[in-house]
Structures are given as C-alpha cells and as structure tokens.
Amino acid sequence: MQDTDTRPRAQAVAPDPYAPFPVVDDPAGWGLSRTVVRTSSGPVVVHHRSGRDPLLLLHGVAGSWTTWTPLLQASGGAGDRGLVLVDLPGWGSSPAPEEPLDPDASVRVLTEVLDALSVPDADVVGHSMGAFVGMHLAVVAPDRVRSVSLVSGTTVATADAARHPIRGLSTLPAFTLLRAGLTVTGAAARPMLRVLDRIGLLPLLAAPVFTHVRELDRSVLDAFVEELRPTGFTAAARAAATYDLGRWRTVTCPVTAIAGRDDVFARTSDLDALRALLPQARTVLLDDCGHFAHVERPAAVARTLGLA
Known part of the structure; x- marks a missing residue:
C-alpha cells in the first residue's frame, strides 16, 4: 500500500490476501436491524444498529448494503x-424512484434516513458513486458529516469522461464503453449478464473492474450481476456530467481518499486532483487493487480508516 501524500508519514505495507471474504446477505450476523424508511423519493431499505460514532456506508453502482460485508x-x-447501511433508491432492495435521483435528491434521502434513525451525524464512507454522494452530503449538510472517506471514488476523471464521452474513450475507456453499452441495451443488460454467467463468460466481462477476477469468491460476481442496474448507472453518469466539483472546496471535515492502482473507472491522478480541491485530504493508493477496494483489499481499507 503506497500513500501518495508527500508529507512525512509512516509507510504501510500490506501483504494481505486478495479478496479474502465473500459478500454475504446476513444482517443478523452484524447485529443489524432492517428498517424501511419512507422518504421523499420512496421507501428506502436500511440495515442499521446503534453504537458510538456511527458509520454511514454508501454503496456504489453495482452495489448494495451487502457490498460492505467484506469490510465488516x-x-x-x-x-x-x-x-447505517443504506440501499439507495433503485439499488439493492430499495425500489426505483419515479425519476432517477440527482445528488441533491440523494442527499435529501440520506438526511431523512438519519433523522428517522435519530442519528445526528456520522462518519461517511462511500464507494464509487457513493463516494460522490458522500462528498455532496458534506457540501450541503456539513453538520451531519464528521468525516468523509472515498473508497475507489469516482471523482474528477469520471466527471470529465461523463461530460466529454469522446475524450473519455481515451481517458476512461471502460467507464465510457460501459455507459454506452448500458444506454443502448437498457433493461436487457441484466438478462444478458445472466446469460454470460451461465455460459461462463461473466469473469471476462468483470475482469476490467477487479484486478484478479478469477480469485474472487463466487458471491462477489453474483452480487455484481444482481446489482448492476442500467438505469441507475446512466443516471449517475448524467449527474456527474453536470456537477460542479468546485463545490467540494467548501468541505471542511477530514477527507480520506483510497484508490486502487488498477482502477479502470478512475485514475490515480484523481488523488492529486482531489488534493488540489482539498489540500487537507489524505490520499492512499493501494497496489494490486481495482475498483472495489473494500472487497479486494478490505484489510488495508479497514486499517486506513482506523477500523482495524
């Protein structure tokens, strides 16, 4: 694990096994209760438990609350x-809203969830799209956010590729091509993924996302197929294209950004770009890791976040 921060800090070397844990759907195993919160964007499924210094965990595209179980x-x-593990509207077990959510609507949902659970503030940890939403929460509701941690966050390069898809073909080809493919196939994408799974080609499709796709527990690929929602993905890309990242300069809480060196949905240069926006941000680069750092290198992520 290599820290990109040039300020003196002890270097951490993590000889951890790759993707050692399955993705599990067992809330009771973590002492979690399941609650359906009625929000302005429809019912939202939340798995939660009380305790000190709450963590609000926000999944990304092709994710749900279960995606965090390797980190747990x-x-x-x-x-x-x-x-507090939220299935955002249209993801996991939460039904899709009438209209795809933009960042403002997503944040409104999250504040309604926190209010319903009587959680005044939280340390926010977001993966991919969830990192983007977590940063916007810190912008518009800073009193609810003690810190933000971006795990394989889609930030500067992704927003640029979403705004300029032709340029994105060279800067972020995997993201740009997946967006185009899901736009064309729409609802047919998920049945197509299941067919690819049945004939044994799913690892080939998922290979760009994970560094060592053949070493993944079967549950990780199953969750990837189940949670890849074309409408939600394309809506998230549209939202990123119109978002002013300069708003993040107003964030004053501690920010940590963790990225995988092999991430095809982001660029390692995003860490430097983030620190240009937020000079106080701590940035950490994980070797031998793709776009799902909390699944591929959960021990390193846990240590970086002070959870282990």
Missing part, C-alpha cells in the same frame, strides 16, 4: 460503532 469482516464488524 475485515474490521471485526467495526467494533462497537453504530452502522
């Missing part, structure tokens, strides 16, 4: 901390 396993269930 690596962190001993995050000790005695409170947990």
Whole structure:
C-alpha cells in the first residue's frame, strides 16, 4: 500500500490476501436491524444498529448494503460503532424512484434516513458513486458529516469522461464503453449478464473492474450481476456530467481518499486532483487493487480508516 501524500508519514505495507471474504446477505450476523424508511423519493431499505460514532456506508453502482460485508469482516464488524447501511433508491432492495435521483435528491434521502434513525451525524464512507454522494452530503449538510472517506471514488476523471464521452474513450475507456453499452441495451443488460454467467463468460466481462477476477469468491460476481442496474448507472453518469466539483472546496471535515492502482473507472491522478480541491485530504493508493477496494483489499481499507 503506497500513500501518495508527500508529507512525512509512516509507510504501510500490506501483504494481505486478495479478496479474502465473500459478500454475504446476513444482517443478523452484524447485529443489524432492517428498517424501511419512507422518504421523499420512496421507501428506502436500511440495515442499521446503534453504537458510538456511527458509520454511514454508501454503496456504489453495482452495489448494495451487502457490498460492505467484506469490510465488516475485515474490521471485526467495526467494533462497537453504530452502522447505517443504506440501499439507495433503485439499488439493492430499495425500489426505483419515479425519476432517477440527482445528488441533491440523494442527499435529501440520506438526511431523512438519519433523522428517522435519530442519528445526528456520522462518519461517511462511500464507494464509487457513493463516494460522490458522500462528498455532496458534506457540501450541503456539513453538520451531519464528521468525516468523509472515498473508497475507489469516482471523482474528477469520471466527471470529465461523463461530460466529454469522446475524450473519455481515451481517458476512461471502460467507464465510457460501459455507459454506452448500458444506454443502448437498457433493461436487457441484466438478462444478458445472466446469460454470460451461465455460459461462463461473466469473469471476462468483470475482469476490467477487479484486478484478479478469477480469485474472487463466487458471491462477489453474483452480487455484481444482481446489482448492476442500467438505469441507475446512466443516471449517475448524467449527474456527474453536470456537477460542479468546485463545490467540494467548501468541505471542511477530514477527507480520506483510497484508490486502487488498477482502477479502470478512475485514475490515480484523481488523488492529486482531489488534493488540489482539498489540500487537507489524505490520499492512499493501494497496489494490486481495482475498483472495489473494500472487497479486494478490505484489510488495508479497514486499517486506513482506523477500523482495524
């Protein structure tokens, strides 16, 4: 694990096994209760428990609350901390809203969830799209956010590729081509993924996303197929294209950004770009890791976030 921060800091070397834990759908194993919160964007499924210093965990595209279970396993269930794991509208078990959510609507949902659970503030940890939403929450509701941690966050390069898809073919080809493919295939994409799975070609499709796709537990690929929602993906890309990242300069809480060196949905240069926006941000680069750092290198992520 290499820290990109040039200020003196102890270097951490993590000889951890790759993707050692499955993705599991077992809320009871973490002491989590399932609650359906009625929000302005429809019902939202939340798995949560009370405890000190709550963590708000926000999944990304092709994710749900279960995507965080490898990190929970690596962190001993995050000790005695409170947990709030949200299935954002249209993802996981939460039904899709009438209109795709933009960042403002997503943040409104999150504040309604926190209010319903009587959680005044939280340390926010977001993956991919969830990192983007977490940063916007820190912009518009800073009193609800103690810190933000971006895990394989889609930030500067992704927003640029979403705004300029022709340029994105050279800067972020995997993201740009996937967006185009899902736009064309629409609802047919998920049945097509299941067919590819049945004939054994799913690892080939997922290979760009994970550094060592053949070493993944079967549950990781199953979750990837189940949670890849074309409408949600394309809506998130449109939102990123119109978002003013300069708004992040107003964030004053601690920010940590963790990226995988092999991430095809982001660029390692994003860490430098983020620090240009937020000079106080801590940035950490993980070797031998793709776009799902909390699944591929959960122990390193847990240590970086102080959860292990």
